[in-house]
Amino acid sequence: MNRLEKFILVINPGSTSTKLALFRALENEVEVAVEENVSVPVDLLEQKPHYVDQIDFRLQQVLEFIDKHGVRSDQILCIASRGGPIKPLPAGTYQITKEIEQDIMQERILSPHSSLIGPVVAFRLSQEWGVPAYFTDPVSVDEFIPEAKISGLPEIPRYSALHALNLRAVARKYAESKGKSIDELTAVIAHLGGGFSIAALEKGKLIDSTNPNEEGPFQLERAGSLPVSDFVNYIYENWPDQKNLRRRISGKGGLVAYFGTNDFREILKLAKEDKDKALVLESMYYQVAKYIAAMNAVLRNEAEVIIFTGGIVYNDEAVDGIKRYSSWLKKPYAIYPGGYEMEALATGAFRAFKGIEPLRVYGGTD
Numbered sequence: 001m002n003r004l005e006k007f008i009l010v011i012n013p014g015s016t017s018t019k020l021a022l023f024r025a026l027e028n029e030v031e032v033a034v035e036e037n038v039s040v041p042v043d044l045l046e047q048k049p050h051y052v053d054q055i056d057f058r059l060q061q062v063l064e065f066i067d068k069h070g071v072r073s074d075q076i077l078c079i080a081s082r083g084g085p086i087k088p089l090p091a092g093t094y095q096i097t098k099e100i101e102q103d104i105m106q107e108r109i110l111s112p113h114s115s116l117i118g119p120v121v122a123f124r125l126s127q128e129w130g131v132p133a134y135f136t137d138p139v140s141v142d143e144f145i146p147e148a149k150i151s152g153l154p155e156i157p158r159y160s161a162l163h164a165l166n167l168r169a170v171a172r173k174y175a176e177s178k179g180k181s182i183d184e185l186t187a188v189i190a191h192l193g194g195g196f197s198i199a200a201l202e203k204g205k206l207i208d209s210t211n212p213n214e215e216g217p218f219q220l221e222r223a224g225s226l227p228v229s230d231f232v233n234y235i236y237e238n239w240p241d242q243k244n245l246r247r248r249i250s251g252k253g254g255l256v257a258y259f260g261t262n263d264f265r266e267i268l269k270l271a272k273e274d275k276d277k278a279l280v281l282e283s284m285y286y287q288v289a290k291y292i293a294a295m296n297a298v299l300r301n302e303a304e305v306i307i308f309t310g311g312i313v314y315n316d317e318a319v320d321g322i323k324r325y326s327s328w329l330k331k332p333y334a335i336y337p338g339g340y341e342m343e344a345l346a347t348g349a350f351r352a353f354k355g356i357e358p359l360r361v362y363g364g365t366d
């Protein structure tokens, strides 16, 4: 790497790996220089499943990454981290402050998730290096309409936790391709990765969505909605340990519970060899389509497009499987395989650093 260049360091911790990138900060834009997915050893995840206990290890991974690519800390212009489910927040870019670090460390959060490691690591490095750190469109972006927050039990409301960063990034890309801004776009967007978020975007706002850890279709690694009283019976009959139960519904639930793998390419192969497995996969397509139609109903059938994104949609078979159940909606499709999280984080941080976009203010816990 050229020793005169300046970079934005991007940190995106997932449940089993840390996605890291260095983006060159050019005059008016960013350009990816290097991007890597660094695994977290399985035994560390077993020994230290809680995000707080993994912070030192993940911070070390970041230092090794920049060192490996020959970048010195004084070449880092600013740091961009994925923002986790801290508390309900408007979409936008926030500077990571001591208050945010403390809320995460002391678990004043919406729900535990590996993405919460990012702002802590970013903040600590930013203090050491004397540069700002930011997050953009955190998991807890909350643009839900009031109707979307009511559940059948007043003491357990629905809440917004979703792949806001990638959902908004692909929405912006689609809108730009049509020569308009995200605020002019109304669409259903399905993020289909390890977890799925199927969201209703109305004029640029994520007004409702399935929450990957709570509900919706069963997913690659997550159970989604379950028959609720049978779930209560299951708990009282088996008395599972809370940590293991959470892991069962988020991490070991969904397709992985039937196929024993979370590699979707492998799942496609196994489904071809076994009728029962083929039915499970078909049911996943069916359930995704069911929630796409539900989100289109939220939008009063005004979605102009159905957008697919996430790792699963690299596979045409998956897209075709879902379309089989949603073609009756007679909507066009747009497909953005993988995702744009790293680019969206780098761009958000760059625009904040340059003062192109105003920073959102994090108000601390209420």
Ligand SMILES: Nc1ncnc2c1ncn2[C@@H]1O[C@H](COP(=O)(O)OP(=O)(O)O)[C@@H](O)[C@H]1O
Pocket (backbone or CB within 6 Å): 014, 192, 193, 194, 195, 220, 262, 263, 264, 265, 266, 310, 311, 312, 313, 314, 315, 338, 339
């Ligand atoms: N290039 C690819 N071709 C086919 N399938 C892919 C590809 N990349 C990822 N996948 C599948 O996508 C799934 C993971 O999606 P991804 O969006 O990367 O998840 P996450 O970021 O939530 O870990 C995996 O099951 C993997 O098999």
Ligand SMILES: CCCC(=O)OP(=O)(O)O
Pocket (backbone or CB within 6 Å): 014, 015, 085, 113, 139, 161, 162, 163, 193, 194, 195, 212, 213
């Ligand atoms: C809780 C929504 C965000 C989420 O599930 O992210 P990952 O799929 O990266 O775990």
